[in-house]
Amino acid sequence: MTTVLQHVVRRSILRPFAKSFSSGSPLVDVQVNDKTGVAIVKMGRAPVNGLNTELLGALNDTFDSLEKNKATGMILSSSIPNIYSAGLDISEMYNGTPENLTKFWNTLQSMWINLYSTPLPTVALINGNAPAGGCLLAMSCEYRVMVGSKFVIGLNETQLGLFAPKWFQDTMVSIIGPRQTELALTSGKLFSAQEALKIGLIDELVASEEEALASSDKFFGLFKRIPGYARGQTKNFVRAEVLDWLLKNREHDTKVFLNSIQLPHVQKGLGLYLQSLKKK
Numbered sequence: 001m002t003t004v005l006q007h008v009v010r011r012s013i014l015r016p017f018a019k020s021f022s023s024g025s026p027l028v029d030v031q032v033n034d035k036t037g038v039a040i041v042k043m044g045r046a047p048v049n050g051l052n053t054e055l056l057g058a059l060n061d062t063f064d065s066l067e068k069n070k071a072t073g074m075i076l077s078s079s080i081p082n083i084y085s086a087g088l089d090i091s092e093m094y095n096g097t098p099e100n101l102t103k104f105w106n107t108l109q110s111m112w113i114n115l116y117s118t119p120l121p122t123v124a125l126i127n128g129n130a131p132a133g134g135c136l137l138a139m140s141c142e143y144r145v146m147v148g149s150k151f152v153i154g155l156n157e158t159q160l161g162l163f164a165p166k167w168f169q170d171t172m173v174s175i176i177g178p179r180q181t182e183l184a185l186t187s188g189k190l191f192s193a194q195e196a197l198k199i200g201l202i203d204e205l206v207a208s209e210e211e212a213l214a215s216s217d218k219f220f221g222l223f224k225r226i227p228g229y230a231r232g233q234t235k236n237f238v239r240a241e242v243l244d245w246l247l248k249n250r251e252h253d254t255k256v257f258l259n260s261i262q263l264p265h266v267q268k269g270l271g272l273y274l275q276s277l278k279k280k
């Protein structure tokens with residue numbers, strides 16, 4: 001079992017910086033700014049950036065490579081108009097075999113552990129709707145900028161007859177606190193951009209992608225004179241409790257997912273929800 005401390009030490013080792021970069025997957029586009037070393041990572045799985053095993057794996061590989069190649073920061077965004085991510089791909093969870101469900105869930109866990117614990121400064125540039133797993137991605141970054149006021153963000157799992165796992169919940173608690181998280185999660189609330197700003201679920205609401213990039217630059221600028229090692233350690237200690245739970249309970253978490261998702265009434269609810277989406 002990996003402890004948080006081993007995790008922190010392993011991830012603080014410095015390696016040389018590479019200028020060119022390819023994500024190795026058609027689902028993820030990566031552009032590294034040669035001058036600043038900041039990478040813009042854009043998810044591009046049509047139609048809605050549904051997080052299936054392939055996209056989750058590609059994101060995970062991308063985060064690994066950016067660290068190995070010593071990028072100086074990462075902006076996580078989407079190349080699909082009006083969509084950040086529709087969350088977990090429901091087709092992966094509907095009628096899945098235990099083997100596929102296990103692989104899917106383990107890939108999600110690995111991706112989240114990597115994103116949540118990366119020493120790189122991270123910004124979510126939320127340029128579209130971000131329900132459920134999409135909200136998790138954004139919440140796992142350090143700073144959230146939403147572009148345009150027409151989008152929603154939140155953990156709406158209960159509306160689908162599901163529940164947000166403990167580490168999804170804890171990630172939200174760390175941002176908006178237990179009271180607001182309980183209210184939001186039990187009712188499956190999707191926050192409007194204005195509501196999300198008011199409650200602190202997003203840090204900024206801007207009108208254009210250019211403004212969002214300027215806000216990201218400003219955020220990265222905060223760390224110009226801060227040694228990366230000191231910043232990385234601090235981030236990891238602040239995040240240790242939430243991270244540590246999953247590092248210590250991965251198998252248990254997988255079992256809970258498998259047992260719950262395969263319940264007949266949960267499967268029935270997922271099927272109906274998928275149908276309702278397709279009928280729109």
Ligand SMILES: CCCCCC/C=C\CC(=O)SCCNC(=O)CCNC(=O)[C@H](O)C(C)(C)COP(=O)(O)OP(=O)(O)OC[C@H]1O[C@@H](n2cnc3c(N)ncnc32)[C@H](O)[C@@H]1OP(=O)(O)O
Nearest residue numbers: 050086087088089090091129131132133162163260277278
């Ligand atoms: C019980 C144990 C624990 C479980 C833990 C589970 C944890 C997390 C759960 C999740 O992340 S579940 C996913 C929740 N997501 C949602 O509720 C969002 C659903 N989608 C939407 O609201 C809308 O699609 C959108 C994102 C607002 C976009 O709207 P738009 O009008 O642009 O597009 P649509 O026409 O609705 O959709 C296009 C196309 O995509 C399909 N689709 C949409 N979302 C998903 C999804 N999450 N998974 C799979 N497929 C999805 C939708 O059916 C359409 O398909 P076609 O009609 O083109 O076949």
